[in-house]
């Protein structure tokens with residue numbers, strides 16, 4: 001994907017995405033351990049620097065994983081990650097840091113990022129597991145075109161999916 005892929009403008013705000021690189025290690029570590037993100041994570045735990053570096057290097061080296069940094073008006077705002085889930089199927093996770101959420105950007109970013117994942121990873125289906133009490137995220141995924149799936153989901157989560165057109 002080219003750096004600076006345009007998603008769309010929302011009321012004068014422009015969201016773009018670029019692939020993550022090792023130079024994002026500190027930024028991603030800081031985000032991963034932010035209380036807002038920890039509280040939404042499945043494990044609910046902090047991640048140490050060495051563990052994070054090892055994870056990032058493995059993630060960046062894996063051609064089946066797409067890790068994107070979202071920029072809002074050029075400022076790093078969050079991440080979208082796709083990783084293999086089953087044959088021809090990827091799992092997506094997304095977050096925007098609090099100042100950038102709730103402005104109508106998440107669903108647009110998600111839609112553009114999924115298009116990229118279909119193109120670049122060759123996936124035919126993208127699956128998301130969303131906490132059942134995360135009404136904002138459920139709504140954002142539906143706005144991005146996802147539908148509730150029959151797929152099994154972790155406890156207290158709902159499965160949603162988007163098929164390649």
Ligand SMILES: CC(C)(COP(=O)(O)OP(=O)(O)OC[C@H]1O[C@@H](n2cnc3c(N)ncnc32)[C@H](O)[C@@H]1OP(=O)(O)O)[C@@H](O)C(=O)NCCC(=O)NCCS
Pocket residue numbers: 040078093094095096097100101102103104105106107108128129130131134135136137139140143
């Ligand atoms: C999930 C996330 C990426 C969505 O991005 P966003 O920019 O906030 O989403 P959008 O503004 O595009 O859409 C959110 C929708 O939910 C609605 N919403 C917000 N709070 C809500 C609530 N408490 N209950 C129901 N709907 C809610 C918004 O009004 C909007 O819908 P609308 O446009 O029809 O009014 C972002 O909120 C986020 O990063 N949250 C924290 C991390 C997270 O939950 N990640 C997802 C894990 S699966």
